[in-house]
Amino acid sequence: xxxxxxxxxxxxxxxxxxxxxxxxxxxxxxxxxxxxxxxxxxxxxxxxxxxxxxxxxxxxxxxxxxxxxxxxxxxxxxxxxxxxxxxxxxxxxxxxxxxxxxxxxxxxxxxxxxxxxxxxxxxxxxxxxxxxxxxxxxxxxxxxxxxxxxxxxxxxxxxxxxxxxxxxxxxxxxxxxxxxxxxxxxxxxxxxxxxxxxxxxxxxxxxxxxxxxxxxxxxxxxxxxxxxxxxxxxxxxxxxxxxxxxxxxxxxxxxxxxxxxxxxxxxxxxxxxxxxxxxxxxxxxxxxxxxxxxxxxxxxxxxxxxxxxxxxxxxxxxxxxxxxxxxxxxxxxxxxxxxxxxxxxxxxxxxxxxxxxxxxxxxxxxxxxxxxxxxxxxxxxxxxxxxxxxxxxxxxxxxxxxxxxxxxxxxxxxxxxxxxxxxxxxxxxxxxxxxxxxx
Amino acid sequence: xxxxxxxxxxxxxxxxxxxxxxxxxxxxxxxxxxxxxxxxxxxxxxxxxxxxxxxxxxxxxxxxxxxxxxxxxxxxxxxxxxxxxxxxxxxxxxxxxxxxxxxxxxxxxxxxxxxxxxxxxxxxxxxxxxxxxxxxxxxxxxxxxxxxxxxxxxxxxxxxxxxxxxxxxxxxxxxxxxxxxxxxxxxxxxxxxxxxxxxxxxxxxxxxxxxxxxxxxxxxxxxxxxxxxxxxxxxxxxxxxxxxxxxxxxxxxxxxxxxxxxxxxxxxxxxxxxxxxxxxxxxxxxxxxxxxxxxxxxxxxxxxxxxxxxxxxxxxxxxxxxxxxxxxxxxxxx
Numbered sequence: 169x170x171x172x173x174x175x176x177x178x179x180x181x182x183x184x185x186x187x188x189x190x191x192x193x194x195x196x197x198x199x200x201x202x203x204x205x206x207x208x209x210x211x212x213x214x215x216x217x218x219x220x221x222x223x224x225x226x227x228x229x230x231x232x233x234x235x236x237x238x239x240x241x242x243x244x245x246x247x248x249x250x251x252x253x254x255x256x257x258x259x260x261x262x263x264x265x266x267x268x269x270x271x272x273x274x275x276x277x278x279x280x281x282x283x284x285x286x287x288x289x290x291x292x293x294x295x296x297x298x299x300x301x302x303x304x305x306x307x308x309x310x311x312x313x314x315x316x317x318x319x320x321x322x323x324x325x326x327x328x329x330x331x332x333x334x335x336x337x338x339x340x341x342x343x344x345x346x347x348x349x350x351x352x353x354x355x356x357x358x359x360x361x362x363x364x365x366x367x368x369x370x371x372x373x374x375x376x377x378x379x380x381x382x383x384x385x386x387x388x389x390x391x392x393x394x395x396x397x398x399x400x401x402x403x404x405x406x407x408x409x410x411x412x413x414x415x416x417x418x419x420x421x422x423x424x425x426x427x428x429x430x431x432x433x434x435x436x437x438x439x440x441x442x443x444x445x446x447x448x449x450x451x452x453x454x455x456x457x458x459x460x461x462x463x464x465x466x467x468x469x470x471x472x473x474x475x476x477x478x479x480x481x482x483x484x485x486x487x488x489x490x491x492x493x494x495x496x497x498x499x500x501x502x503x504x505x506x507x508x509x510x511x512x513x514x515x516x517x518x519x520x521x522x523x524x525x526x527x528x529x530x531x532x533x534x535x536x537x538x539x540x541x542x543x544x545x546x547x548x549x550x551x552x553x554x555x556x557x558x559x560x561x562x563x564x565x566x567x568x569x570x571x572x573x574x575x576x577x578x579x580x581x582x583x584x585x586x587x588x589x590x591x592x593x594x595x596x597x598x599x600x601x602x603x604x605x606x607x
Numbered sequence: 608x609x610x611x612x613x614x615x616x617x618x619x620x621x622x623x624x625x626x627x628x629x630x631x632x633x634x635x636x637x638x639x640x641x642x643x644x645x646x647x648x649x650x651x652x653x654x655x656x657x658x659x660x661x662x663x664x665x666x667x668x669x670x671x672x673x674x675x676x677x678x679x680x681x682x683x684x685x686x687x688x689x690x691x692x693x694x695x696x697x698x699x700x701x702x703x704x705x706x707x708x709x710x711x712x713x714x715x716x717x718x719x720x721x722x723x724x725x726x727x728x729x730x731x732x733x734x735x736x737x738x739x740x741x742x743x744x745x746x747x748x749x750x751x752x753x754x755x756x757x758x759x760x761x762x763x764x765x766x767x768x769x770x771x772x773x774x775x776x777x778x779x780x781x782x783x784x785x786x787x788x789x790x791x792x793x794x795x796x797x798x799x800x801x802x803x804x805x806x807x808x809x810x811x812x813x814x815x816x817x818x819x820x821x822x823x824x825x826x827x828x829x830x831x832x833x834x835x836x837x838x839x840x841x842x843x844x845x846x847x848x849x850x851x852x853x854x855x856x857x858x859x860x861x862x863x864x865x866x867x868x869x870x871x872x873x874x875x876x877x878x879x880x881x882x883x884x885x886x887x888x889x890x891x892x893x894x895x896x897x898x899x900x901x902x903x904x905x906x907x908x909x910x911x912x913x914x915x916x917x918x919x920x921x922x923x924x925x926x927x928x929x930x931x932x933x934x935x936x937x938x939x940x941x
Contacts, residue, residue: 224714231710234663235703241673242699245688252677253685253758257903260678264911267671268918274663275925279932282660286932333904335911564759565692578700582707589714 174568175247189233194303195359196226201296214379251561266309272302315344343408358532360391365529368522385515392502410459414468416546419481420488426469438481479548487541494535610908614679625668632662634787636733683891683901685758701736741779745772771828778817785810789872835886849878
């Protein structure tokens with residue numbers, strides 16, 4: 169294994185690991201604080217129990233997210249020092265703001281978790297809300313940095329050096345709104361679906377449990393609304409990259425030959441050497457319609473770009489198809505769930521729906537990983553699109569396979585422990601009908 | 608003062624906060640490992656209670672330092688990351704395992720063997736991390752790490768592990784343990800308080816030994832630091848102030864004036880970090896990287912200063928609230 173691929177594997181696995189906890193850190197505090205709010209409004213004991221359980225889960229996942237995020241902040245330099253030496257002054261601003269958002273998250277989570285008996289109810293609820301807000305702000309700022317890598321702005325390159333650096337322009341590169349929106353919605357959808365899936369699974373065994381009904385109601389509201397909005401956000405993103413990153417669009421659609429009224433490939437395997445996507449189901453004019461909302465629009469194909477700038481269309485296309493398929497399934501489940509809830513005026517407990525909900529529980533996190541792979545693989549071979557190649561960013565320090573295996577082992581161990589401990593948090597499933605505190 | 612110098616001051620302030628708060632959390636882990644005597648379990652419980660609500664917030668200071676470094680001094684970040692790849696990678700393992708094990712212990716089964724296993728990972732990584740942090744700081748000052756103008760290692764760059772960096776590692780671990788013991792003595796009561804009083808006095812002696820060893824070794828192995836520590840106009844007043852703080856901390860511990868000892872110990876640690884910072888100034892990595900040579904464009908540095916000021920406006924009251932809620936004194940804890 170070359171040092172470049174070891175560095176990419178290490179950084180990729182660190183991010184793939186961290187991104188799950190980061191998404192939880194965005195969405196879980198919202199659900200936790202909604203549960204507490206419901207308890208303070210209604211006095212129903214199951215909401216208090218829920219707030220406690222979800223707070224414990226949040227604490228566990230947040231801690232792992234905090235330390236794995238620290239690893240990434242160091243790995244930026246350890247693995248990609250040339251990238252950071254170039255990009256640090258240009259995109260450091262959102263990182264510094266993220267630092268303060270992370271501070272707020274950690275401070276108010278501490279107050280929330282350990283302060284049930286120490287602070288006033290109002291301050292406690294406000295602390296939870298601040299955790300939810302600062303979690304979303306963290307994701308907002310970090311995604312800005314990624315948006316800049318996809319569409320660098322705010323500097324000029326003269327003789328390999330960045331000049332005319334404008335950190336404010338760099339902080340808000342073209343299309344930042346779409347990427348930020350997509351990432352935030354994906355966090356709420358992923359965590360909401362995962363939590364809803366777990367509680368749907370337990371409701372299948374015990375449909376009368378007030379605890380699991382309350383949990384499903386909140387998780388389905390958060391995850392379902394986000395999953396319904398996500399296809400709209402995806403449409404905005406697709407039209408954005410059709411203009412600003414046409415090569416990435418061509419790769420993720422497996423689209424090789426520039427043309428007007430081009431079809432959309434559903435499934436299929438792009439073959440870069442033969443410049444053709446095989447075994448796909450083609451929707452006539454579909455890609456033109458989706459990318460430009462015009463069935464006759466011209467869409468640039470991969471062949472319009474030099475081959476040494478192509479990402480691997482096979483990987484990017486497959487990841488993109490996976491994301492879209494999972495997202496569509498989630499939107500369908502969300503639509504049915506929210507429609508049922510609307511009609512019945514209560515949380516849906518039909519067995520077939522609970523089964524669908526439980527099965528689609530992991531879809532959000534899978535879609536999140538797939539979507540992240542789309543944007544990262546789709547930007548290759550560049551780390552800063554058009555400016556710096558990933559191969560030129562890597563550290564000259566050798567033997568990177570050693571930390572790769574070391575961190576790989578640690579991540580596997582942590583993941584196994586987190587799953588075990590979360591599972592144990594959920595069992596016993598039905599909390600004793602607590603006498604319940606007064607709100 | 609240039610924008611670069613101002614950012615340097617901001618970084619030192621963040622480092623001081625990291626030492627005073629997160630350093631003490633690591634120190635708590637050290638006392639978990641060294642827990643002994645009839646109140647071994649109570650000592651560990653106090654450590655767990657003391658750092659539980661605050662360690663994650665305290666940990667963010669390190670991230671802030673890293674972010675200021677790569678935004679404000681990108682070449683220095685590249686230089687540090689490449690020349691100190693090994694200790695920083697090991698430090699990451701320490702930081703991950705410390706935080707994860709501490710949290711897992713709180714949420715795993717409450718049986719003794721399970722807790723002890725997590726406790727062991729937590730406490731060993733709490734010892735390893737400060738050793739590495741101190742060694743990193745020592746190596747940066749040693750003059751052995753050589754880089755080119757792009758921050759990449761240059762020919763003839765030496766290793767990070769030297770007697771001097773070992774001494775600074777031990778110095779950092781002793782300082783963190785000392786801070787933790789003093790803070791814990793304030794939060795404890797009765798016999799438990801006496802346990803931490805004795806530990807604080809012992810760790811204070813270790814801090815003195817670590818400082819002495821580092822200073823003596825710096826004469827040969829980090830001559831620029833030695834010159835900074837001895838040859839400048841402010842050297843003597845600084846050492847006198849540090850000594851005064853140390854003596855006050857000792858006196859406070861001796862006469863059981865624990866709150867006074869806490870203030871003095873924090874002042875002592877602050878003066879140690881400040882003394883180190885001014886003795887290496889204007890270098891970030893001796894001898895090739897300075898605040899001026901590594902600096903980001905001035906517009907970035909000015910914006911970053913503004914962002915730090917703005918962030919502080921929300922951060923300081925939030926932190927004040929956090930510590931008021933959880934460190935308001937032992938009376939509130941019961």
